[in-house]
Amino acid sequence: xxxxxxxxxxxxxxxxxxxxxxxxxxxxxxxxxxxxxxxxxxxxxxxxxxxxxxxxxxxxxxxxxxxxxxxxxxxxxxxxxxxxxxxxxxxxxxxxxxxxxxxxxxxxxxxxxxxxxxxxxxxxxxxxxxxxxxxxxxxxxxxxxxxxxxxxxxxxxxxxxxxxxxxxxxxxxxxxxxxxxxxxxxxxxxxxxxxxxxxxxxxxxxxxxxxxxxxxxxxxxxxxxxxxxxxxxxxxxxxxxxxxxxxxxxxxxxxxxxxxxxxxxxxxxxx
Numbered sequence: 524x525x526x527x528x529x530x531x532x533x534x535x536x537x538x539x540x541x542x543x544x545x546x547x548x549x550x551x552x553x554x555x556x557x558x559x560x561x562x563x564x565x566x567x568x569x570x571x572x573x574x575x576x577x578x579x580x581x582x583x584x585x586x587x588x589x590x591x592x593x594x595x596x597x598x599x600x601x602x603x604x605x606x607x608x609x610x611x612x613x614x615x616x617x618x619x620x621x622x623x624x625x626x627x628x629x630x631x632x633x634x635x636x637x638x639x640x641x642x643x644x645x646x647x648x649x650x651x652x653x654x655x656x657x658x659x660x661x662x663x664x665x666x667x668x669x670x671x672x673x674x675x676x677x678x679x680x681x682x683x684x685x686x687x688x689x690x691x692x693x694x695x696x697x698x699x700x701x702x703x704x705x706x707x708x709x710x711x712x713x714x715x716x717x718x719x720x721x722x723x724x725x726x727x728x729x730x731x732x733x734x735x736x737x738x739x740x741x742x743x744x745x746x747x748x749x750x751x752x753x754x755x756x757x758x759x760x761x762x763x764x765x766x767x768x769x770x771x772x773x774x775x776x777x778x779x780x781x782x783x784x785x786x787x788x789x790x791x792x793x794x
Contacts (some may be wrong), residue, residue, distance in 0.1 A: 524693075524729045524759050526779055527793060529558035529771045534610060534789075537601050539594045541578030541627070542634040551578065553598065555605075555787040556770070563792040566691040567652065568612040571602065574622030574659065574734070574763025575784040576643070577634055595625040595643035598787065603650045611789060618690065619647045621656025622763035622783055623699065623709075623734035626663065637708060639663045641674050644682075653679035653690055658699035659734045659764065660709045683732060685711075685719040696723035697732035701764070702745060709734075717751055724755040736762040736782055740772055752778055 533554035543549040553576065563570070580597030591597075605611040625643040628636045640662045648654045658664070664672040664682070674680055681688045683697030700709025702716045711719070723731055736742065737749030743765040752760060757777035767782040774780070781788065 524563075525561045526759070526771060526781065526790065527559045527561055529781075529788070530556060531770075532556075535601070535605070537594075537598055538581040539576075539578035539597075540581050541594075542631060546634070548631055550581065551785070553594070553786060555601075555789065557789045557791065558771075559793050560790045561793055563790075564692040567616055567618055568792055569617035570620055570790040571611070571617060571647075571651065571787065572620040572622070572761055572781065572783045572790065573598070573787045575624040575766075577624055577627045577661070577785075579627065579629065579631075591629075593625070593627060593629070593643060595640070596646045599643070599646035599650050602647075602787070606650065614650055615652050617651055618693075619651045619654040619656070620695075620730070620732065620761055620783075621647070621654060622732055622761055623657050623659025624661050624763060625659070626661045635661050637661055637663050639665055641665050644674055644680055645677065648677065648680055653681070655681040655683065655688060655690055655695050655697070655732070657683050657697040657732045657734050658709050660701050660707075662709065684709075687723065687726070687728060693730065694726075694728040695730050695732060696726070696728040698723075699734060701735045702747070713747065717747060720748065720751050721755070724751070724758055727756060727758070729759065731758055731760045733760060733762040735764050736767070736784075737780060739774065739780065742767050742769075742772060742780075742782070752780070 703710035736744035738744035
């Protein structure tokens with residue numbers, strides 16, 4: 524799969540409140556961008572890609588803000604409105620791609636932290652055909668009585684960590700979290716992480732999902748992840764974790780990296 528064009532002019536914007544540098548509360552706009560890909564299977568007409576929606580919604584009337592929702596849940600509702608007005612296909616005709624980090628401390632005590640994000644995944648599943656994604660380093664999921672992630676029991680929700688999943692004929696591979704100390708949540712030792720990434724890229728999936736971005740072309744990220752991607756065969760990598768002003772990077776080997784940190788990108792099939 525290849526992105527043919529990406530319009531940097533948003534089709535809509537969603538206001539959020541979050542924590543900026545130094546822990547100061549600030550308002551931030553989440554842009555919804557639209558792009559075109561060269562191929563989607565006939566089962567779907569669009570992919571909605573997003574990550575790092577860490578904040579709270581801002582309602583139109585200040586007296587309603589006492590009952591604010593997590594930003595991810597609010598954006599799922601906004602996307603349903605796009606479906607209602609025809610800017611997004613019906614729910615049975617698009618899938619959602621997550622690249623992690625949807626937790627936010629609702630009392631604004633911390634931008635990071637570590638908390639459950641099941642309700643964000645479920646909110647997006649309620650407006651789409653399916654959700655596939657990787658976890659971020661701030662994401663926690665509830666466990667069932669067997670100690671397994673409850674979200675993985677939900678129909679048409681696919682949480683990937685060094686796994687591959689075929690959905691509607693599309694082959695997705697994904698690695699959750701970051702390179703780091705494996706004793707911490709959603710961290711993988713560098714050697715294991717890079718070996719998994721190389722193995723995935725050798726199998727040439729349509730889409731590779733990462734939370735941690737590569738450092739390529741001056742973009743903020745991990746240099747060793749970048750080295751693997753530029754030395755591998757052509758691929759489409761979608762990631763998050765660190766914000767890029769320019770969300771789409773085209774590489775010399777034909778690969779593309781789409782960073783969806785703090786934005787939503789709708790990829791439509793070419794006409």
